[in-house]
Amino acid sequence: MVLNSVQLLENPSGALVIPELDAVMVQPCYFSLVIPTFNESRNIGAMLQRLVALLDEAYADRYEIIVVDDDSPDRTWEVALGAAEQLPRVRVIRRQTERGLATAVIRGWQAAGGEVIGVIDGDLQHPPEVLLQLLGEIDAGADFVIASRHVEGGGISEWGFVRRLLSRGAQLLGLVIAPTVVGRVSDPMSGYFMLRRRALAGVELNPKGYKISLEALGRGRIDRIAEVGYVFQERQAGESKVTARQYVDYIHHLLKLRSRGRVSRMRNQIPFPxxxxxxxxxxxxxxxxxxxxxxxxxxxxxxxxxxxxxxxxxxxxxxxxxxxxxxxxxxxxxxxxxxxxxxxxxxxxxxxxxxxxxxxxxxxxxxxxxxxxxxxxxxxxxxxxxxxxxxxxxxxxxxxxxxxxxxxxxx
Known part of the structure; x- marks a missing residue:
C-alpha cells in the first residue's frame, strides 16, 4: 500500500478510544508509529530520515509514521510535512485545540491503521535503531514491548544525581500507589514502546500527564510483556519539556489508575520471583x-x-x-x-x-x-x-x- 499523497490529517475528536482494525478509516498496515512533538523542528527531519531508512528496509510498505504536533510555535508540523514530501510513509497531524503528550499519542493511534501501534519521542533521545528489536519481540508473540534503561543493554548516557533521584523517586511512588501497574515492567517511566492494537481497541482511555505507557499497562488487555534494553541519549537540540506540573499530573494519573474499578483485571499477575x-x-x-x-x-x-x-x-x-x-x-x-x-x-x-x-x-x-x-x-x-x-x-x-x-x- 502506497499513500496517494502526503496528507495533513485532521485531528481525531471525541472519546479517546482506539477503533478496532476492521473499523479504521484508512487502509490497514502492519505497524503504525506515532511521534508526539512540540517545538522539535531542529530534530524531526533527522528523526524521520533515520526511521524511514530502518523501516523501509525491514518492513517495506507495511508501516506508517504519524507525527502529531501540538501546533508548535517553531512550526514543527510544517517541517515534518516538508520532510514527508520525500517520505511517502509519513503523515502529519497538527493539533490546534488540544495539548498534552499522552492525548497526542492516542489521537495518532486513532488515525492509524496499524495492527501494531507504537510511540517514540521526536528528540532523538530514544535511539530509532531499537525499533527493530521491539518489533522483533512483537513478531515473537509479545502483546506489549517496552524499551527499558534497566535491563541488560540499557542505561543512561549522562544524568546528574538530581535527575536520577527524581526518576527513581517517581518510580518508587508508583510502586507504592499502583504496584500492579508500575511493577509490570522494569522501566515504567519509559515512553518508548509498542503493543498490539487489539490490546487497547475499544477501551476508553483517560490519561493524565505524559506517561502513556502506564495507561496502556493499566487499562489494556495485555498478557505477554517483553523488554528490550536501550541507552537513553542526551538531547542534541531543543529544550526538555519536563516541568513540575508533569510530576503533579503523574501522581494524579497513578491515583486514577489505583481507584477502584479503573484498572483492568490483569489476566496474568505480576510474576513473583x-x-x-x-x-x-x-x-x-x-x-x-x-x-x-x-x-x-x-x-x-x-x-x-x-x-x-x-x-x-x-x-x-x-x-x-x-x-x-x-x-x-x-x-x-x-x-x-x-x-x-x-x-x-x-x-x-x-x-x-x-x-x-x-x-x-x-x-x-x-x-x-x-x-x-x-x-x-x-x-x-x-x-x-x-x-x-x-x-x-x-x-x-x-x-x-x-x-x-x-x-x-x-x-
Missing part, C-alpha cells in the same frame, strides 16, 4: 539475628553486657548494622546475576547507597510499627521488633527488586 525472594528471606533471617543481638546488647538493662540505652536509639543502630550485613549477602548471593553486570567499585557503592536508602525508608516504618506495638499495645519489645521486621521484609524485597540491582549506566 519465588526463588529470589526465598534467598532474600534467608538473608533477612541472618539480619534478624544480627538486629536482635545488637538490640539486646544496646537496650537490655537486665544483662551485664547491656548498655540500657533507649529503645528507639538502640533500634536504629541495630537496624543499620543489619542493613550492612544484608546488603553484602544480597549482593553476593540473592542478586548475584544482576550485580555481575555492574562490577566496578563505583557501581557497588551506588548499589549500597540505594539499598541503604530503601532500607532506611523501611526502618522508618519499622520504628513506627515497633513503637506502636510496644507503647500502645504493650507487646514485649523483642516480640514487637520481630513482628515489625516481618512486615518490613516484604517492603524491602519489593522495592529493591524494582529499584535496586538494575543496570543504570552504560558505556
Amino acid at each position: 519465588i526463588g529470589r525472594f526465598l534467598r532474600f528471606g534467608f538473608v533477612g533471617l541472618s539480619g534478624v539475628v544480627v538486629d536482635m543481638a545488637v538490640l539486646y546488647l544496646l537496650h537490655s538493662a537486665a544483662s551485664p553486657l547491656g548498655l540500657a540505652w533507649g529503645l528507639t536509639r538502640s533500634k536504629i543502630i541495630a537496624s543499620e548494622v543489619a542493613i550492612l550485613n544484608n546488603f553484602c549477602w544480597n549482593d553476593r548471593w540473592t542478586f548475584k546475576d544482576l550485580a555481575g553486570q555492574q562490577k566496578s567499585v563505583g557501581q557497588w557503592v551506588k548499589r549500597f547507597v540505594k539499598f541503604n536508602l530503601i532500607c532506611l525508608l523501611g526502618l522508618t516504618l519499622n520504628v513506627l510499627i515497633l513503637n506502636l506495638l510496644f507503647n500502645l499495645f504493650g507487646i514485649n519489645a523483642y516480640v514487637a521488633n520481630l513482628l515489625a521486621i516481618v512486615i518490613v521484609t516484604f517492603w524491602n524485597f519489593w522495592i529493591n527488586l524494582k529499584l535496586n540491582w538494575r543496570v543504570t549506566s552504560s558505556k
Whole structure:
C-alpha cells in the first residue's frame, strides 16, 4: 500500500478510544508509529530520515509514521510535512485545540491503521535503531514491548544525581500507589514502546500527564510483556519539556489508575520471583539475628553486657548494622546475576547507597510499627521488633527488586 499523497490529517475528536482494525478509516498496515512533538523542528527531519531508512528496509510498505504536533510555535508540523514530501510513509497531524503528550499519542493511534501501534519521542533521545528489536519481540508473540534503561543493554548516557533521584523517586511512588501497574515492567517511566492494537481497541482511555505507557499497562488487555534494553541519549537540540506540573499530573494519573474499578483485571499477575525472594528471606533471617543481638546488647538493662540505652536509639543502630550485613549477602548471593553486570567499585557503592536508602525508608516504618506495638499495645519489645521486621521484609524485597540491582549506566 502506497499513500496517494502526503496528507495533513485532521485531528481525531471525541472519546479517546482506539477503533478496532476492521473499523479504521484508512487502509490497514502492519505497524503504525506515532511521534508526539512540540517545538522539535531542529530534530524531526533527522528523526524521520533515520526511521524511514530502518523501516523501509525491514518492513517495506507495511508501516506508517504519524507525527502529531501540538501546533508548535517553531512550526514543527510544517517541517515534518516538508520532510514527508520525500517520505511517502509519513503523515502529519497538527493539533490546534488540544495539548498534552499522552492525548497526542492516542489521537495518532486513532488515525492509524496499524495492527501494531507504537510511540517514540521526536528528540532523538530514544535511539530509532531499537525499533527493530521491539518489533522483533512483537513478531515473537509479545502483546506489549517496552524499551527499558534497566535491563541488560540499557542505561543512561549522562544524568546528574538530581535527575536520577527524581526518576527513581517517581518510580518508587508508583510502586507504592499502583504496584500492579508500575511493577509490570522494569522501566515504567519509559515512553518508548509498542503493543498490539487489539490490546487497547475499544477501551476508553483517560490519561493524565505524559506517561502513556502506564495507561496502556493499566487499562489494556495485555498478557505477554517483553523488554528490550536501550541507552537513553542526551538531547542534541531543543529544550526538555519536563516541568513540575508533569510530576503533579503523574501522581494524579497513578491515583486514577489505583481507584477502584479503573484498572483492568490483569489476566496474568505480576510474576513473583519465588526463588529470589526465598534467598532474600534467608538473608533477612541472618539480619534478624544480627538486629536482635545488637538490640539486646544496646537496650537490655537486665544483662551485664547491656548498655540500657533507649529503645528507639538502640533500634536504629541495630537496624543499620543489619542493613550492612544484608546488603553484602544480597549482593553476593540473592542478586548475584544482576550485580555481575555492574562490577566496578563505583557501581557497588551506588548499589549500597540505594539499598541503604530503601532500607532506611523501611526502618522508618519499622520504628513506627515497633513503637506502636510496644507503647500502645504493650507487646514485649523483642516480640514487637520481630513482628515489625516481618512486615518490613516484604517492603524491602519489593522495592529493591524494582529499584535496586538494575543496570543504570552504560558505556
